[in-house]
Structures are given as C-alpha cells and as structure tokens.
Ligand SMILES: Nc1ncnc2c1ncn2[C@@H]1O[C@H](COP(=O)(O)OP(=O)(O)OP(=O)(O)O)[C@@H](O)[C@H]1O
C-alpha cells in the first residue's frame with residue numbers, strides 16, 4: 001500500500017494563533033523578508049536536486065522555528081511550487097494548532113504504515129500548499145525521525161513535491177533534529193533577537209557540524225534593526241553560510 005489511502009476531514013482555516021505572525025496575515029515587510037529568504041535559499045540549494053528537504057531548527061525552544069517553517073513553506077507554495085510542510089516536532093507539535101487543523105492523522109501515521117490521502121493534507125489557502133501534522137505523539141521521536149521508515153516516507157513524498165519543509169525541535173534540548181539530519185538536504189537555523197544566547201547558538205552549531213548536516217543559513221527572527229514602524233516584524237534577516245561550514249568536508253564542493 002502507498003503512503004496515502006483513506007480520507008480525513010480537514011477543518012477550516014482560522015485559529016487563535018493566526019494573528020500577524022503567519023502566512024497571508026503577515027505584514028508587507030515580513031512577507032518581503034520571507035520572499036528574500038526563499039530567493040536566498042534557492043541560490044543556496046544544491047543544483048538539480050528534485051525535491052530539497054529543508055529542516056528548520058534552532059538552539060532552544062520558542063525562537064520561531066514553527067513560525068518560520070509555516071511562512072517559508074507558504075511563500076514557496078505561493079510562487080507556484082508544490083510544497084509539503086511537515087511537523088517533525090513529535091514531542092511538542094504546534095503546526096496543527098497554528099494552522100487550526102486536526103493533528104492526526106499525520107507523520108506518525110505514515111511512519112506506522114497507516115494510509116492517508118494526500119489531498120486531505122492540502123491547505124485551504126493555497127492549492128499547492130500541503131500540511132502534514134505530527135499525528136499522535138510517539139514514545140520514541142528521535143528513533144522514528146532517523147529511521148529507515150522515515151527515509152522511505154521521505155523518498156515517496158519527494159516524488160510528489162517540489163520542496164519539503166520540516167519543522168524540528170531545538171538542537172540543544174533533544175537529539176531529534178540531529179537524528180534526521182542524514183535524511184535531509186540541509187537545515188535553516190532560526191535565531192531570535194534578544195532571546196537566543198550566544199553560548200546556546202555555539203553549542204547548536206557545534207552539534208550540527210558534528211552531525212555533518214549542511215546549514216543553508218540563519219533566519220534572524222523578530223529582529224529589531226531595519227525600520228521604525230513595523231512592530232515586531234521589522235526584519236527577518238537571512239545570512240549566508242557560516243564560514244566554518246563552508247570549509248567542512250561535506251560542503252567543500254558546494255563553495
Ligand atoms: N517575529 C515574531 N514576532 C512576534 N511573535 C513571534 C514571532 N515569531 C514567533 N512568534 C511567536 O512566538 C511563539 C513561539 O514561536 P514558534 O512557535 O514559531 O517558536 P518555536 O521555535 O517553534 O517554539 P518551540 O521550540 O516551542 O517549537 C509563538 O507564539 C509565535 O506566534
């Protein structure tokens with residue numbers, strides 16, 4: 001049986017978290033910054049890769065990973081690509097809540113071989129934007145994310161989509177993001193201004209480097225600089241590779 005089989009009901013697209021922080025409700029400046037992130041990412045992705053799988057992580061909780069994953073996947077789909085957003089935070093999932101959809105069936109159902117219909121995950125906002133929630137919380141998220149079953153699921157999904165964005169837990173708290181790193185094309189790391197600590201960020205990059213995953217760049221979330229009257233969304237800055245990642249063996253050919 002394929003990944004998708006039975007139908008499920010999707011609820012409407014409104015919810016208490018859908019304020020000014022997500023997709024179509026973003027202010028102009030923030031939307032433009034996500035579009036910039038989309039453009040920079042396209043320059044950074046390996047040429048010719050059919051469906052890049054991009055993990056979104058950070059050092060600690062609450063830095064804006066899920067918000068970034070939602071908005072990045074949205075702007076990619078808005079441009080016409082077929083995009084799947086996966087909630088890979090199988091400990092404290094938040095995508096279903098943010099998108100006001102049911103949390104199950106989801107990723108864990110696919111991992112357990114339960115079928116689902118791909119059309120059931122289509123968002124009501126954009127035709128080409130699909131959202132796969134976490135499914136029921138499993139006892140062993142880290143093992144599941146790095147499993148051969150996960151590899152097989154991603155392989156099949158890659159046949160259907162142009163981009164897959166995976167919202168992941170923070171690197172310094174649990175090993176899940178590192179577990180999946182061998183199965184994805186690379187990571188985007190979210191930093192929250194006035195929140196992320198330098199020491200935590202250093203630990204995060206050390207861990208990512210050890211796992212040998214490619215880091216595409218960082219998103220500076222809720223940055224203060226760069227404007228006077230745009231509230232908390234003054235800027236979403238995006239940086240190119242960190243120098244020491246460029247010199248790591250795996251990334252050398254991409255320089
Ligand atoms: N730029 C921003 N301005 C204002 N609020 C924001 C911004 N980015 C995120 N938030 C809010 O901060 C909270 C945490 O954001 P989010 O859920 O995206 O973080 P996270 O890194 O995924 O957290 P967790 O580690 O718990 O999964 C949410 O309530 C979100 O709406």
Ligand SMILES: [Mg+2]
Pocket residue numbers: 065066067089094167
């Ligand atoms: Mg999150």
